[in-house]
Every structure is written in C-alpha cells, then in structure tokens.
Amino acid sequence: MTRRPVEVGGPERLYTVTGGRSRADGDAFDLVTLVVAESDPAPWMQSEHVRILRLCRTPSAVVEISADLGMPVTVVRILLGDLLATGRITARHPRPGAGADVPLPDSTLLEEVLHGLRRL
Numbered sequence: 001m002t003r004r005p006v007e008v009g010g011p012e013r014l015y016t017v018t019g020g021r022s023r024a025d026g027d028a029f030d031l032v033t034l035v036v037a038e039s040d041p042a043p044w045m046q047s048e049h050v051r052i053l054r055l056c057r058t059p060s061a062v063v064e065i066s067a068d069l070g071m072p073v074t075v076v077r078i079l080l081g082d083l084l085a086t087g088r089i090t091a092r093h094p095r096p097g098a099g100a101d102v103p104l105p106d107s108t109l110l111e112e113v114l115h116g117l118r119r120l
Contacts, residue, residue: 028084028091029077031063031110039088048079049088056089063110067118073111 029035036059041050048069055068066076083089 029062029080030093031061031073031107031114033062033091033093034059035062035065035080035089035091036060037088038090046079049083052076052079052083053088061094063114067114073114 035052035056037053037056039053041053045053048071051069052065055065060068062073062076062080065080066073069076080089080091084091
C-alpha cells in the first residue's frame with residue numbers, strides 16, 4: 001500500500017499541533033530511531049497522534065514517519081515525545097547486523113535526503 005503525505009497546513013497549524021512547542025523534550029529521537037506503537041489510538045487523541053500510532057504498527061523510522069505525515073522532522077519528534085511519555089510507543093536505535101563494520105548514516109545526511117525527496 002502506498003502512503004501519501006497528508007497536507008498539514010501552514011506554520012499556524014504546526015504551531016497548534018505541537019501546542020506551541022518548537023523543540024522535543026530531550027533527544028530520544030534521531031532520524032533512524034525505530035518507533036513501534038504499543039497501544040491502539042484512543043478516541044480522544046489528537047489526529048496526528050492517531051496517525052502516528054497507525055503508521056507504527058510495524059517498526060518505522062522517524063524519517064519515514066515524517067515523510068508519511070508530510071510534517072517536518074522537528075514537529076514529528078515533538079509528537080513522538082508526547083506518545084513516548086504516555087507509554088503509547090517504544091523507541092530504539094537500530095544496531096548494525098552482527099559483524100557489520102558499516103556505520104549508521106549521519107542524521108544530517110538523512111535530513112538532506114528527506115528535503116531533496118520532498119522537492120521532487
């Protein structure tokens with residue numbers, strides 16, 4: 001199934017979605033952090049949180065969630081922090097396979113790739 005990004009609106013909408021916050025609490029999420037939903041969405045939840053929980057039924061990287069939602073990574077990190085604080089998701093950093101000497105990609109490079117893909 002192909003997922004299409006959802007239009008999130010302008011800066012005012014993003015401000016509302018994050019409750020006015022511009023940074024995530026802590027640094028639990030980098031671009032390759034894998035996120036897994038630990039619960040189903042509740043009827044009272046914010047729609048963006050619901051979409052994240054549905055996307056994360058299978059492990060999803062933060063950069064994938066950002067692309068699927070059509071939201072900036074900074075906003076997604078804030079929303080993920082909300083879900084992590086309530087125990088609705090777990091987050092873990094992927095480890096290279098046994099014997100792999102290949103380092104994980106630099107998060108700056110991944111952000112540049114994401115921005116390039118959005119311009120397409």
